Amino acid sequence: MSEQYNTVQMVEITDDHKAQRIDNYLTTKLKGVPKSMIYRIVRKGEVRVNKKRVKPEYKLCIGDIVRIPPVRTAVKEEQNINLHRVSTLESHIIHEDDRIIVFNKPSGLAVHGGSGLNFGVIEGLRALRPQHQFLELVHRLDRDTSGCLLIAKKRSALRDLHEQLRNKQVDKRYHALVAGQWPETRFKVLAPLRKNVLKSGERLVSVADDGKPSETRYRVLERFQHCSLVEASPITGRTHQIRVHCLHAGHPIGMDSKYGDENFDAKLKSLKFNRLFLHAKSLSFNHPVSQERVRFEADYDQSLSALLSTHKNDI
Structure with missing residues (x-):
């Protein structure tokens, strides 16, 4: 299958692409075109x-008129995504407007393809919403973590939300079932992390x-015979932070293949x-358009719900 860009395109740059590098802009604009070809046509x-000629690192300004030449290339088989699997993603959308999607990610689904996977949340949503030229992850979740995932539908929204993340204005709350009795007096874990x-x-x-x-704040939500349900709020955003901080506190998360407890x-x-x-239960932030504070919650899947209801006396 091939993607055809048969005619010259003349595009006026709007606020959405302000300060974006021309090479990155073309990668988004010319889907399926290899980066080597993009650098060649720029060079x-x-x-x-x-x-005028520009270098790949040129940063776009509002009002710039970009001439994009005709190109033709074979598109990778990313289009070969299972359509039934894509259609199931629709039911996991918690909220959608013209700037953002809030998605309840299932456990076991990667946020993006790679490492032998050709299908992740972002590829699936792009296949589900082909009319949207721009769909990008605002943040990430580990493959085995479920819950609230935020996706931007405009570059301006992505910039705004990334700035909120940097300024610690995005509040993320996770629910984790951990081994043992988490102490009522332990409200946070402060421990530096190395990847x-x-x-x-x-x-x-x-x-x-x-x-x-690295810092994670905690509070106990419910106690069981052998474990505790805790709410974890990461203040920093390090890889595997909540999982490693739980282990460091002596209370590893249930069924954590890397940092768990065998018994x-x-x-x-x-x-x-x-x-x-481990479930990303809620997400709150300032909406990138209205700047009003918004909050979204992701329901537990069937397996989490069943464990805490049907088997609560067994854990």
Whole structure:
């Protein structure tokens, strides 16, 4: 299958693409075109901004007129995404407007394709919403974590939300089922985290003096015989932060294949529970258009609900 861009395009830059590099803009605009071809047409002067040659790092300004030459290329088989699987994503959309999508991500689904996967949330949503040229993740969730995931539908919304993340204006609340009795007096874990990448490409995070400063705040939601349901609020946004901080506190999360406890996991498996019990329950932030404070909640899936209701006396 091939994508055709048969005619010259003359595009006026709006606020959505202000300050974006021309090479990144063209990558979004010319879907399926290899980066090597994009750099070639820029280098050869076939791409012009206000009738002048530019370098790939040129940052676009509002009102710039960009000339994009005709190109033809084979599109990768990312179009070959299972349509039934894509259609199931619709039911996981919590909220959608012309700037954002709030999505209740299922456990086991990656946020984006890669590492041998050709299907993730973002690829699926792009296939579900082909009319939207711009759909990008505002933040990420681990593959096995479920719950609230925020996607921007405009570059201006992405810029605004990234700034809120930097300024710690986005409030994320996670629910985690952890081994043992979390102390009522332990409201936070402050422990620096260092990321290690193994030869296999697997990422493992550990508490280390030379790690990046990291903080997670906690409160107990419910106690059971052998475990606790806690709410975790990450103040910083490090890889695997909540999972490693729970382990560091002596209360690893249930069914965590990297940082878990074998005995606790065996107990959960005996109850036919087989997923990481970490769920991004809520997300609040200032809406990128109105700047009003908004809050969204993601319901538990069937397995989380069943464990806490049907089996609450067994855990």
